[in-house]
Amino acid sequence: MKIDRAILVGLLATLASTVAVAPVATAHPHVWIGAATEVLYEATGAVSGFRHAWTFDEGYASLATEGLDTNGDGKFDRDELKPLAQENVDSLKEFGYFTDAKIEGEKIELIDPIDYYAEYDPTAGLSLHFTLPLKAPVNPGTLSLTFAVYDPSYFIAFAFAGKDSVKVAANAPKGCTASLAAPPAEQDQAALDEAFFSSAGGAVGALHSQDAVVICK
């Protein structure tokens, strides 16, 4: 009987260690990005796209800009950073621009970015700016439009950088505002669990993402 109990202990220890390690293992970003997004409108009042400004963490910024100070003046101007912006924007396509926009839960299609550039500010750091147009501008009317910026694999940790990081453009119809939903940790756990399963497992990033909501009164 003693032996059987020892085996059971071994079995439980193995299971416990597995369970302890596996989920923690998923949280593992290498790049941190502070995101700021402006919702763009057409003259008709339809939403036409998103204007993103993504600021990278200092460590990644140093890697990204390595070797790009081609004139050696110790600064990075937009021309020097052009190859970086181009490469970034090109490869973003495969990842859906890490932007997930929905109207009442229905996905909105996005197309290739326009007006993009990278910028280096000695205090603010490296940032990437681009406009992400909707395939077809859409007027949400009174329906709620939500968007989130995240990397499902969580290699990149996106976070909206503060309350004022989401806003609507100056020409937005009157009464339209953009705001952040409650941060994930404060959201209902059942909803989080559902997100975890419905986002096909690997999408740990979704767990850490924060929705932004655009409402028009």
Place this chain on the structure above:
Amino acid sequence: MRSAVRQIYLIALTFALLAGSAGIGMADTTTTGAATAATTGGTAAPEGGAATPSTKPRSLLGQRDATAGRRGNGVLDRVMVWVETRQHELNRQLTGSVKALKQQGSAWAGLVLAGIAFLYGVLHAAGPGHGKAIITSYVLADGRTLRRGVAISFLAGFIQALSAIVLVAILAIVLKSTGLAIQATSNRLEQASYALIAVVGAWLLWRALAEAFRPSPAAAHSHAAGHHAHGHDHKHDHAQKEGEPCDHCGHSHLPGPAELEGAWSWRKALALAMAVGVRPCTGAIIVLVFALGQGMFWAGVGATFAMALGTAIAVSVLASMAIGARELAMRMTGTGSVWAGRIETAAGIGGSGLVLLLGVVLFLASLGPARPF
């Protein structure tokens, strides 16, 4: 009756061992797996892409998720957020302490940098990558002793640190390449590493299968009596001549002197450590390039080794758990017994199979599009 209960436990334990490695392992594939997913999803936004992460990683991923979900009543999420917050802090402190070292130039500042890099390494090993799953699977298959499990973890960590240092030294310092080129080369090395892991895994599996199915005269008579207590560590006396089939062993192993098999085992371990270590760690590359930008490349080198040390220790702990669980299972069944032999064979085949599977899955996933950042 009791033996039936025991056998059920044993089968469950063996499965738990394999599932454990798979669980840790599949966490490894999450990052790259989702990358592939995004390709299959085409231009669809992240969620659409992630919904189709190919059949290979999915089946096992599901298993891990189920485990996670069961304990996901708030605690899991808080732990994940905690780890993430620490990582973000450490990441900032890492660059901060390189700058502090530059300004102060004191030994204390150097120690702080080393300490932070070390913690970063430990915490990072809790995440995917760093061959943790592969090393754990390997020692499950061929661990034999705790010392070897620890040795291979350190060896792989050391090679991995060297890989990052050599990569940055050649590309950034000698060739004056751009960060994009460094990342692209790092991705190639990653692919090469996964391919090598698959090759080593196939080799291990082939050997494990060859050993398991090698016709053995021992099969003819029963060992349930446990008349000789020969462990798996080959400390028993080989009285028979070289090449002569071992006709009294409960489980088969290579014919020939124990010394020869020892050498072969080291060769396997070295091959695996090389395969795993070829892939440089992104965190190390970042700290090296950042330090280089501050004119303090040597500080980056030191931090990289401190990071590798932290990772190696954390991986050693995992590897030791796999070895410990295997040992325990074998000891419980009675060293040298039929069941101990069966567990060893199962762990050998299962562990090797996992190395192969992980190599293939990670390699396929790495063929996906290059990450923008």
